[in-house]
Amino acid sequence: DILSKLSHPNIMKIFEFYEDKSNFYIISELCQGGELFDMITDKKCFSESEAAPIIKQLLSAICYSHKNHVVHRDLKPENILIENKQDDKHIIKLIDWGGARYFSPSTKMSKVNGTPYYIAPEVLFNTYNEKCDIWSAGVILYVLLCGYPPFNGETDKEIMEAVKNGY
Secondary structure, three states, X not given: OHHHHOXXXXXXXXXXXXXXXXXXXXXEOOOOOXXXXXXXXXXXXXXXXXXXXXXXXXXXXXXXXXXXXXXXXXOOHHHEEEOOOOOXXXXXXXXXXXXXXXXXXXXXXXXXXXXXXXXXXXXXXXXXXXXXXXHHHHHHHHHHHHOOOOOOOOOHHHHHHHHHHOO
């Protein structure tokens, strides 16, 4: 429902959706370039000039969604598709809005939602706002430039402890 109301060049468009007794059918724009995650895996790390246009597009999509009072809450390279792998411009499309919600600027959110490597510390402390998406974008930039996440651990619990403690 949220995604059907958003229209931005870096957010995947939904044209139609149907439902029968056992399935949802979503008709969306075609992206043939794969996930940003796969591009990172292949390339290992990006130069600043390669990472900058990707992050600029991501921040543009985040800014647009926040202006429309929508927070994504699960930004990660797996939720960013590349429109066309053959194109050197690497136009991105933000996907997977299943954890998204409308927010009120005056109300903090408390439900923990997100992926351990990319989750903002304030989410783990159960009091956060839409700026949690900015944290996740920063982690994505770090991963693009370095090839690995800033916080690590053997388990999700260890990763989240590292995020909470800042090491």
